[in-house]
Amino acid sequence: MLQGKPIAMRDALLRRIERQMAVDQTIFFVTADFGSPVLDDIRANYPNRFVNVGVAEQNLINVSAGLALEGYKVFAYAIAPFITMRCFEQIRVNLCLLSQVRPINVNLIGVGAGYSYVVSGPTHQCYEDISIMRTLPVIRILSPSDHLSSAAIFDTCDEPGVRYVRLDAQILPIISEIDSNDLNFGFRLLSKSNGNICFISTGYMTHTTKKIINHYTHLSGSITHIDLFDLTNFNRDSLLTLCGGSKLLVTFEEGFGGRGGIDSIFQKIVASDLPKTKFLSIAVSAKYSFEIGNRHELHNLVGIGLEASIEKIDPLLKSIDFL
Amino acid sequence: MLNRMINDFSALTEKANFIWRETLAIHRRSPETRIASSLSPIEIFVTLYYGEILNHFPKDPLSPLRDRFIISKGHGSICMYPILADLGYFDKDELLRVCHTGSFLGGIPDPIIPGYETVNGSLGHGLGVSTGVALALKSQGNIKDVFVLCGDGELHEGANWEAAMFASHHKLDNLNVIIDDNSIAMLGRTNDIVSHGQLHERFAAFGWEAELVDGHNISALYNVFNRMKLRRQNAPKVLIAKTVKGRGVPGLEDMPLSHIMAPKHETLDALLELKK
Numbered sequence: 001m002l003q004g005k006p007i008a009m010r011d012a013l014l015r016r017i018e019r020q021m022a023v024d025q026t027i028f029f030v031t032a033d034f035g036s037p038v039l040d041d042i043r044a045n046y047p048n049r050f051v052n053v054g055v056a057e058q059n060l061i062n063v064s065a066g067l068a069l070e071g072y073k074v075f076a077y078a079i080a081p082f083i084t085m086r087c088f089e090q091i092r093v094n095l096c097l098l099s100q101v102r103p104i105n106v107n108l109i110g111v112g113a114g115y116s117y118v119v120s121g122p123t124h125q126c127y128e129d130i131s132i133m134r135t136l137p138v139i140r141i142l143s144p145s146d147h148l149s150s151a152a153i154f155d156t157c158d159e160p161g162v163r164y165v166r167l168d169a170q171i172l173p174i175i176s177e178i179d180s181n182d183l184n185f186g187f188r189l190l191s192k193s194n195g196n197i198c199f200i201s202t203g204y205m206t207h208t209t210k211k212i213i214n215h216y217t218h219l220s221g222s223i224t225h226i227d228l229f230d231l232t233n234f235n236r237d238s239l240l241t242l243c244g245g246s247k248l249l250v251t252f253e254e255g256f257g258g259r260g261g262i263d264s265i266f267q268k269i270v271a272s273d274l275p276k277t278k279f280l281s282i283a284v285s286a287k288y289s290f291e292i293g294n295r296h297e298l299h300n301l302v303g304i305g306l307e308a309s310i311e312k313i314d315p316l317l318k319s320i321d322f323l
Numbered sequence: 324m325l326n327r328m329i330n331d332f333s334a335l336t337e338k339a340n341f342i343w344r345e346t347l348a349i350h351r352r353s354p355e356t357r358i359a360s361s362l363s364p365i366e367i368f369v370t371l372y373y374g375e376i377l378n379h380f381p382k383d384p385l386s387p388l389r390d391r392f393i394i395s396k397g398h399g400s401i402c403m404y405p406i407l408a409d410l411g412y413f414d415k416d417e418l419l420r421v422c423h424t425g426s427f428l429g430g431i432p433d434p435i436i437p438g439y440e441t442v443n444g445s446l447g448h449g450l451g452v453s454t455g456v457a458l459a460l461k462s463q464g465n466i467k468d469v470f471v472l473c474g475d476g477e478l479h480e481g482a483n484w485e486a487a488m489f490a491s492h493h494k495l496d497n498l499n500v501i502i503d504d505n506s507i508a509m510l511g512r513t514n515d516i517v518s519h520g521q522l523h524e525r526f527a528a529f530g531w532e533a534e535l536v537d538g539h540n541i542s543a544l545y546n547v548f549n550r551m552k553l554r555r556q557n558a559p560k561v562l563i564a565k566t567v568k569g570r571g572v573p574g575l576e577d578m579p580l581s582h583i584m585a586p587k588h589e590t591l592d593a594l595l596e597l598k599k
Binding site: 028048049051053054056058059061062063064065066067068069070071072089090093094097098101102 | 385433441445452455482485486488489
């Protein structure tokens with residue numbers, strides 16, 4: 001039973017943070033001049049545990065590290081490409097390296113995953129963040145696909161560690177309820193099948209993948225669909241149990257293909273554990289694009305829209321005698 | 324009183340000479356260490372630690388009662404090794420193993436060393452992290468001070484100036500920054516590379532209280548550090564300490580390329596023998 005109407009992922013997560021700030025005096029919120037309606041409440045209600053560093057992402061990370069060294073659980077908030085790329089070395093040195101020696105709790109919240117800033121062009125779109133963050137061995141990467149999973153991620157943020165939460169900037173339909181088991185597994189099983197075909201998607205692409213599955217109505221009993229939101233700590237064994245016997249495994253992401261995104265995670269798994277499984281990556285073609293259009297049009301231009309994806313999947317399905 | 328202070332300064336000077344010799348000896352044993360930039364801040368460190376400026380606890384380095392001291396110019400602080408060993412942060416025998424397999428004392432100090440707060444070496448990070456620490460202490464009502472040591476070369480990193488704006492805007496008067504202004508970066512004189520102009524004026528323009536001092540004059544350092552600790556007037560404080568890179572080593576002292584120069588073993592041996 002899905003509750004309520006969809007809201008922005010950022011508002012769902014920030015509301016959890018705002019409520020907890022009332023009872024947990026150790027939470028500090030830092031923004032790089034990036035807002036949200038809920039952020040206004042945080043700023044108004046907890047002015048001593050809120051700071052806006054301005055458009056200064058390097059300082060956002062450095063200030064967050066300093067606050068965390070003094071015991072604060074820090075939430076640092078900015079636009080996704082800027083909080084991951086402008087300040088990458090600050091994340092590496094002052095969060096990741098430091099966290100291996102001194103316990104700190106810093107949670108980076110990046111808004112604007114993939115093409116969610118549709119008309120803002122490539123500076124504000126973000127197709128590299130998963131790959132870039134995955135190069136850092138100690139950071140946990142969380143990529144929810146709706147506001148319920150975004151809100152639930154708050155439950156993973158209490159323990160010391162460094163986390164990157166990538167959120168869509170648009171209000172997206174609710175995918176499904178999420179419970180503590182899902183959080184422990186790091187994924188939601190959206191459709192279970194006889195295990196012949198496994199689709200693994202993250203973020204916005206979970207919505208596209210659902211549409212793709214609807215297109216293949218006659219294969220509904222054969223396609224397992226997994227919404228992967230914990231890209232680093234997911235339960236590998238449980239996931240392998242679900243897709244271990246698959247003839248075809250397809251990953252879907254709104255990031256450049258073959259450059260360290262979730263396709264790289266599963267290429268490795270297929271190579272080591274699933275030698276008989278064919279693999280396909282639905283990911284952004286490796287080129288920047290300045291075209292203007294809606295998200296669906298932009299996705300088809302770079303090979304990850306509904307029609308573009310089907311065009312790539314069809315030959316694979318034929319090769320395993322499913323078309 | 325005057326006699327006592329003169330005696331104290333004399334003792335601090337003797338301690339600085341001891342640390343200078345020990346630093347040269349470390350470099351003689353471990354030439355991978357950066358020696359020139361580690362000789363300019365010796366009096367600064369000695370005054371802070373032995374002059375009882377810093378509240379610190381060698382047997383409990385992360386005591387909540389300590390003043391926080393973040394050493395941003397990591398490479399140029401090898402002279403901290405003999406200070407920390409002498410004060411009891413770790414065994415003096417560790418000084419014999421600097422840069423050796425299994426030692427925690429590397430070419431660039433990291434927080435695995437008791438007495439170091441943060442990851443150093445990559446330049447331009449310490450000031451920003453310190454502003455976060457200072458903001459946290461203020462927010463918690465903690466009266467302890469935050470000290471930071473930066474080099475003048477690393478001030479070319481823009482993140483420092485993001486932090487400088489932030490610190491003055493938030494009136495972080497518990498923040499005390501010391502610039503070890505030896506005026507030489509890696510490939511030459513800092514002001515020939517990209518000029519800082521008058522550094523104290525630049526910080527003042529950013530809303531900081533700025534002072535200049537001879538960074539090798541222990542009594543001057545002692546007085547200004549005490550003044551900085553006492554003064555909390557809604558502005559962060561910076562001390563531009565004019566120092567000499569490679570101080571006391573012929574052929575290295577104040578040489579534009581001193582950062583990447585290594586003195587000859589015979590030179591070091593002669594200096595160590597001379598100063599016994």
